[in-house]
Amino acid sequence: xxxxxxxxxxxLLLGGDYNPxxxxxxxxxxxxxxxxxxxxxxxxxxxxxFAWSTLEPEEGRFEFDWLDERIDKLGKAGVHxxxxxxxxxxxxxxxxxxxxxxLTLKDNSREYPKNRHNFCWTSLVYREKTARIIDxxxxxxxxxxxxxxxxxxxxxxxxxxxxxxxxxxxxxSFQSWLKQRYNNDLEELNQAxxxxxxxxTYQNWDQIRPxxxxxxxxxLNWYRYNADIMCNFxxxxxxxxxxxxxxxxxxxxxxxxxxxxxxxxxxxxxxxxYDSYPRTYxxxxxxxxxxxxxxxxxxxxxxxxxxxxxxxxxxxxxxxxYFHPQRLKRPGTHEMHSLRAIAHGSDSVMxxxxxxxxxxxxxxxGAILIQDGPTDTRVTREVRSLRQRLSNLNKILxxxxxxxxxxxxxxxxxxxxxxxxxxxxxxxxxxIILKHYRALLELGLDVDVIDQTADFxxxxxxxxxxxxxxxxxxxxxxxxxxxxxxHFTTTYWSGITNDDLLCSPGGRLGDLRDLxxxxxxxVDCLREDERVKLEDSGDxxxxxxxxxxxxxxxxxxxxxxxxxxxxYASEFYxxxxxxxxxxxxxxxAYYQAIGLPRDxxxxxxxxxxxxxGLVEFITNMPHGVMMTQRHKQNKTYLFVINMLGSTTxxxxxxxxxxxxxxxxxxxxxxxxxxxVQIFVKSQ
Ligand SMILES: [Zn+2]
Numbered sequence: 001x002x003x004x005x006x007x008x009x010x011x012l013l014l015g016g017d018y019n020p021x022x023x024x025x026x027x028x029x030x031x032x033x034x035x036x037x038x039x040x041x042x043x044x045x046x047x048x049x050f051a052w053s054t055l056e057p058e059e060g061r062f063e064f065d066w067l068d069e070r071i072d073k074l075g076k077a078g079v080h081x082x083x084x085x086x087x088x089x090x091x092x093x094x095x096x097x098x099x100x101x102x103l104t105l106k107d108n109s110r111e112y113p114k115n116r117h118n119f120c121w122t123s124l125v126y127r128e129k130t131a132r133i134i135d136x137x138x139x140x141x142x143x144x145x146x147x148x149x150x151x152x153x154x155x156x157x158x159x160x161x162x163x164x165x166x167x168x169x170x171x172x173s174f175q176s177w178l179k180q181r182y183n184n185d186l187e188e189l190n191q192a193x194x195x196x197x198x199x200x201t202y203q204n205w206d207q208i209r210p211x212x213x214x215x216x217x218x219x220l221n222w223y224r225y226n227a228d229i230m231c232n233f234x235x236x237x238x239x240x241x242x243x244x245x246x247x248x249x250x251x252x253x254x255x256x257x258x259x260x261x262x263x264x265x266x267x268x269x270x271x272x273x274y275d276s277y278p279r280t281y282x283x284x285x286x287x288x289x290x291x292x293x294x295x296x297x298x299x300x301x302x303x304x305x306x307x308x309x310x311x312x313x314x315x316x317x318x319x320x321x322y323f324h325p326q327r328l329k330r331p332g333t334h335e336m337h338s339l340r341a342i343a344h345g346s347d348s349v350m351x352x353x354x355x356x357x358x359x360x361x362x363x364x365x366g367a368i369l370i371q372d373g374p375t376d377t378r379v380t381r382e383v384r385s386l387r388q389r390l391s392n393l394n395k396i397l398x399x400x401x402x403x404x405x406x407x408x409x410x411x412x413x414x415x416x417x418x419x420x421x422x423x424x425x426x427x428x429x430x431x432i433i434l435k436h437y438r439a440l441l442e443l444g445l446d447v448d449v450i451d452q453t454a455d456f457x458x459x460x461x462x463x464x465x466x467x468x469x470x471x472x473x474x475x476x477x478x479x480x481x482x483x484x485x486x487h488f489t490t491t492y493w494s495g496i497t498n499d500d501l502l503c504s505p506g507g508r509l510g511d512l513r514d515l516x517x518x519x520x521x522x523v524d525c526l527r528e529d530e531r532v533k534l535e536d537s538g539d540x541x542x543x544x545x546x547x548x549x550x551x552x553x554x555x556x557x558x559x560x561x562x563x564x565x566x567x568y569a570s571e572f573y574x575x576x577x578x579x580x581x582x583x584x585x586x587x588x589a590y591y592q593a594i595g596l597p598r599d600x601x602x603x604x605x606x607x608x609x610x611x612x613g614l615v616e617f618i619t620n621m622p623h624g625v626m627m628t629q630r631h632k633q634n635k636t637y638l639f640v641i642n643m644l645g646s647t648t649x650x651x652x653x654x655x656x657x658x659x660x661x662x663x664x665x666x667x668x669x670x671x672x673x674x675x676v677q678i679f680v681k682s683q
Contacts, residue, residue, distance in 0.1 A: 005248055005271050005308060005347075005398075006148045009080060011043060012390045012397055013348035014383070016368060017314065018045035020070050021054040022357040029372055030070070033355060034077050036375050040368070041387030044080045044350060046151045046252075046313060047071070050116070052086035052133060058093055062136055075146030082250070082313075083137065083147045085237050087130045088154035089116035094129055101126040103159075104167035106211065117159035121229040122169045127236055134240035142245035151313070152237050152251040155275065156230050157259030164226045166210065175205045177225045192500045193217040217500040219419035224412075227261035234268055252313045256430070257300055258414045263451055266304040274301045275314035275352070276341060281327040284644065288624055291643050292438045295344065295626065300409060300449035302345035302401055306458075309347035309398060312338075317351050317379050318366030326364070330645065332674035334382050335389065339676040342393065343628040343639030345401045349386065392661075393678070399632035404614060405440060406448040406456075408464035409433045413452075416469040416501055423523075424493050429466050432491070436465045439601040443609070444618030444653060446628045456481045461612045463605075467494040467512070469501065475511035482515065483585030487612035490516070491592040492523055492555040516591045517562030517582030524554040524573070532594065533569035534578055540565045541579075541596075542603030550578065552595030562591070579604070622648040625671065634683040642671035657681050 015037075023029045036042075048055070048067060056062050074081055095102055095113030102111045103118040111118055119126050141147045157163050164170075182189040186202055193215055195201045200215055202208055210222040238249050248270035253262055255275075266272060278294035280287055301310050317334055319326045329337075338349040356367040368383055369375060417426040424432070440447045440463075448459070452471040456462060462481065467474075467490050475495075482488050495509035504510025508520040526532065531549035534541070541548055548566075556573050557580070564577035578594040590608060618627070624644035630637045638657060640650055651668045659666050660678035669677055 006080070008145070008148060010397070011394050012342070013044035013080070013311070013350065014040075014387050014390055015042045015044035015079065015348075015354070016046070016351035017049055017353040018047050018074075019050065019353055019355075019357070020066070021048070021051040023355070024054070024066055026372070029355070032375065033369075034073050036369060036380070037074075037079055037354070038077050040380060040384050041391070042354070042368075043078060044082065044348065045074065045354060046082040046084055046350070047074075048086055048137075049084040049151060049154050050086060050089045051084075052089065053091035053093075055086060055137070056091065056133055059097065064136075064140060071141065071144060071146050075144075079146070080148045081146050082149045082151040083141055084151040085130070085134045085137070085153055085241070087119075087134070087237060090119060090126070090129075098123075098125045098129075100167070100169075101129070103163065103165045104170070106161060106166050108166060110167070115159070117155065117157075117163050119163075120165045120167055120170060121226075121233050122165070122167075122173045127233075130237065131240045134237060135243065138241045138244040142247075147247065149248040149250065149271070150241050150245070151273075152234060152241075152249055155252055155254045155259075156234065156265075158254060162226065162259050163230075164222070170229070171209055173229065174210065174222065174225045175208055177228065178208060178221065179205060181221070192502060194502060213419070216419045216421065217502070220416055220501060223415040223419070224261075227264060230260055231264045231268065234265060238268060250311065250313070253301060254314075257297055257409075258411055258426075261411060262301070262304060263411065263453060271308060271311060272301055272305050273311040273313035274298065276312055276337075277314075277316055277320055278337065279323065280319075280329060280333065281323050281325055288643055289434075291340075292441065292626075293434055295340070295441065296409065296434060296437050296449055298341060298344040298346075299401075299447060303406070303448040303450050303454070306402070306448070307400060309345055309400060311348040311350070312341040312346040313348065313350045314352040315341070315349065316366045317368055317383055320366060321362060321364035330674075332645075334379075335386050336641065336643065336674040336676055338386055339389070339639070340626075340641055340643075342390075342396070343630070343641060343676065345628075345630060347397055349390065395635075396630055396632065396637050399630040399635075399637060401446065401448075401629065402458070402631050403446040403448055403629070404458070404460035405445050405609075406450045406454070406459045406462050407433065407437050407440065408452055408454075408462065408467065409437075409449050410451045410467075410469070410471075412471065412499065413467070413469050416497070416499075420468075420497075420501055423468065423496060424466055429468070432465050435598065435601065436463060436605075439598060439605050441626055442602055442621050443606060444621050444627045445609075445614075456486065459486065461487045461609060461614055462489075464488070464490045464494070466491055468496045469499055470495055470497070470504070470510055470512070471499050475515060479515050479584070482587035482589050485586035487588050487590070487608060488515075489590035489592060489608055492553040492595065513560070515582070515584065515589050516580065517560050517584075517589070518557045518577070518580055518591055519560060520555055520557045520593075522556050524556065524571070526552055526554065526595075532571050533574075534566050534594065535569045536566045536579075538565060540604060540607045541600050542606070548600065550594035550596050550600070554578070554595075555593040557591065557593050565590075568594070618651055618653060620651060622650050622671075624648070625650050627653075636681050636683070638679040638681070640669060640671065640677045640679070642673065642675045645673040647672055652679060655681055
């Protein structure tokens with residue numbers, strides 16, 4: 001597969017979800033849709049995502065005439081189609097005739113037919129009926145040139161309790177899954193889950209039911225099982241397409257990356273896509289914080305398939321209906337958000353949705369067109385203007401992102417900490433990761449976001465804040481990374497448990513003790529207002545003109561083979577190490593035992609990156625500016641993004657950059673409010 005993925009696509013994609021099934025009673029609207037798409041430069045839509053009841057109004061009776069006509073008109077207008085499997089919302093007749101397809105809730109009650117994303121993952125009836133509708137669609141449109149790819153389902157896991165089903169069949173399927181994981185050995189499971197505590201020892205597999213929060217590994221493995229059954233359902237949908245068609249498939253990933261195991265889903269997909277809705281209604285600092293968070297998610301998606309672009313398949317040209325307040329995007333921010341996705345490796349800007357409906361739950365979700373209202377609006381003018389900007393960027397089509405720096409942000413760790421008692425919470429883990437990620441971005445670096453199972457060979461520097469739960473073989477692999485010249489750093493609350501939340505053998509840090517050259521006893525969790533003084537034995541934390549202090553967490557560690565770089569200078573553990581380094585082979589492993597405020601964290605990373613030989617960072621990055629790079633053949637494209645509403649001056653990394661717009665040499669640039677500028681260099 002070429003990096004372009006879609007051989008017939010020659011431009012960056014602009015478009016969105018198109019749901020004409022809401023407007024079939026209005027042919028004037030359907031005609032207007034095509035006219036407006038052409039006038040705005042829309043060249044891609046995701047079609048039919050929730051159209052099952054229109055495609056199959058009663059069991060076994062299919063109506064495709066309307067879809068034939070839509071696809072024909074879209075094709076003639078030059079609009080590419082991602083055709084959907086309409087399986088995320090089932091028809092009323094299906095749920096009423098076969099109640100077993102409905103989700104069973106935690107309290108054992110079965111949901112009545114309603115809502116979406118709420119089917120039973122193991123229902124054979126649901127599998128049969130979804131296979132049949134997909135088969136009909138795939139057979140009919142397999143060779144249609146307008147259809148360039150398949151949009152599977154919608155936002156897997158996007159429902160109450162992540163769409164987990166508690167019916168007897170799903171519970172039995174979970175028990176079978178556990179038998180496989182624990183080699184059909186119940187005592188192995190009892191040991192791994194430490195069930196002898198509180199007399200929870202299982203005598204047979206049928207006794208294992210989700211819901212007992214006192215058995216932490218039970219909850220964690222219930223999450224894992226559900227992620228696996230979700231992946232199994234995705235494969236079922238793809239298999240129904242593959243009977244007829246080999247065109248690329250995707251499913252739209254979404255949210256905070258913990259509603260599914262995207263590491264497992266990604267290999268099943270030909271291209272990745274993501275729905276991006278950064279919250280834009282807070283105060284300026286909150287909004288900036290949210291944009292860094294969204295950047296973390298976008299880079300996590302791109303890092304799952306690094307050899308190809310991903311696709312922004314949903315976003316909002318104005319305001320989603322669930323934002324409170326529905327504060328309008330300020331002039332320039334829609335374009336900045338959209339180009340930011342391109343900067344992070346997307347080859348598209350697409351929205352939910354092309355035209356909002358007149359009724360139901362998403363009628364006030366900002367769309368390109370609002371119901372049957374006017375078509376010349378502030379939003380449509382901004383979309384048209386964005387198309388002009390995108391048309392000038394077609395050279396970057398198919399380019400990818402490469403960086404030597406990665407942060408480990410582990411979905412399994414989030415699940416582990418959600419089921420864990422004591423220690424950091426999942427929310428704290430998310431915030432700590434974001435703080436570290438942001439510190440790296442504030443040095444002008446582009447950062448991949450990977451998990452503990454990723455391939456480390458492309459990187460020179462890896463940071464794994466709060467690596468609380470160690471995946472099998474992770475330490476062995478990271479040790480090899482360091483021995484071969486890599487630089488690795490981690491923090492307090494690392495190596496506490498294995499992947500079943502069982503405390504590490506031999507005490508805290510587990511196998512990390514050898515890699516880091518330290519051992520650990522306990523962690524002091526400070527009050528919010530408390531600070532602990534630090535003494536830096538070198539220049540590790542930058543300017544020493546003011547006294548240094550850390551916050552939040554202080555881990556009490558001992559040196560083994562490592563050297564201390566800083567010590568605690570107050571509290572009852574004054575004099576003990578707080579920052580350490582262990583040289584191993586050609587690389588080094590660092591430990592940050594203390595929580596650092598943002599400026600010191602940035603200085604700490606600057607020191608480590610300099611020692612790792614990574615000098616491509618900016619010494620004075622302006623507040624609110626972010627940089628990313630895309631690569632294609634011998635060209636590198638540098639995106640400089642001003643996320644704030646004020647003008648600022650920014651240095652570029654030292655290199656021979658020229659302006660993408662006019663080819664003039666550039667060493668620094670003046671960024672207008674919400675400006676995105678692009679520079680290029682040849683290798
Ligand atoms: Zn079920």
